[in-house]
Amino acid sequence: MRIAVLDIDGTMIPGSLGLGLLDRLRSWGLGAPEHIDAIFAEIRRQRGGVISYNDMVAETTRRFAAAIRGIPTSTVAEVAAEVWSGRRGALFPFVRPMVEMIRARGLRPVIVSSSPREIVRCLAAELGVGDAAGSIFGVEDGVYTGTCELMPGRPQGKMAALRRLLGVDALAGAVDLAGSMALGNALSDACVLEVVGTPIAFEPVPELRALAISRGWMISDRARLLDDLDDVLA
Numbered sequence: 001m002r003i004a005v006l007d008i009d010g011t012m013i014p015g016s017l018g019l020g021l022l023d024r025l026r027s028w029g030l031g032a033p034e035h036i037d038a039i040f041a042e043i044r045r046q047r048g049g050v051i052s053y054n055d056m057v058a059e060t061t062r063r064f065a066a067a068i069r070g071i072p073t074s075t076v077a078e079v080a081a082e083v084w085s086g087r088r089g090a091l092f093p094f095v096r097p098m099v100e101m102i103r104a105r106g107l108r109p110v111i112v113s114s115s116p117r118e119i120v121r122c123l124a125a126e127l128g129v130g131d132a133a134g135s136i137f138g139v140e141d142g143v144y145t146g147t148c149e150l151m152p153g154r155p156q157g158k159m160a161a162l163r164r165l166l167g168v169d170a171l172a173g174a175v176d177l178a179g180s181m182a183l184g185n186a187l188s189d190a191c192v193l194e195v196v197g198t199p200i201a202f203e204p205v206p207e208l209r210a211l212a213i214s215r216g217w218m219i220s221d222r223a224r225l226l227d228d229l230d231d232v233l234a
């Protein structure tokens, strides 16, 4: 099996669906505002170079879980659907033809995002992609418990999400990694870009751009991506 591992935030759509969800929860009077505010503050601190990417992910994950603790999953699903209906028009125009091209070249599209699975599901359903993973927050009796079970943004987190999604202990053996591709814009994508035969850094953040240059990975953008894929996907 050859796969195409696709990031969402900053790759298929500008910004972050997860942060959009958080913003909407707050405006609906849901979620703990002190935790929600802290998440946006941590992200600003990381962008300003005050804290590392990994520290930002660790802290925002903890805060996200705390922010939604006690909210019914059905409510978050409802808010996610609302956020998605407002954001779906912002999908980059290349996304649908990209998914078609990936399939036509014999690869299986697999979406892996750090945004919560509740909103990742909305995008995946719209694109007709059955394999999609997002962050997973703990649930008991239909209510969030304040824990996080899976955060793809953590170091090696996207690899863990892929193994869980595909139901394998190791990707090698289950997946033709040399024949596979990955597309992402952030440091959390690096662990997947490292292991596939066709890694593509998409409009990468400075840290990923530097890594892509040092590793010789292709760097693409919204204007060139379909042409680049046409060239590199055999």
Ligand SMILES: [Mg+2]
Binding pocket: 007, 008, 009, 010, 011, 184, 185, 186
């Ligand atoms: Mg991204």
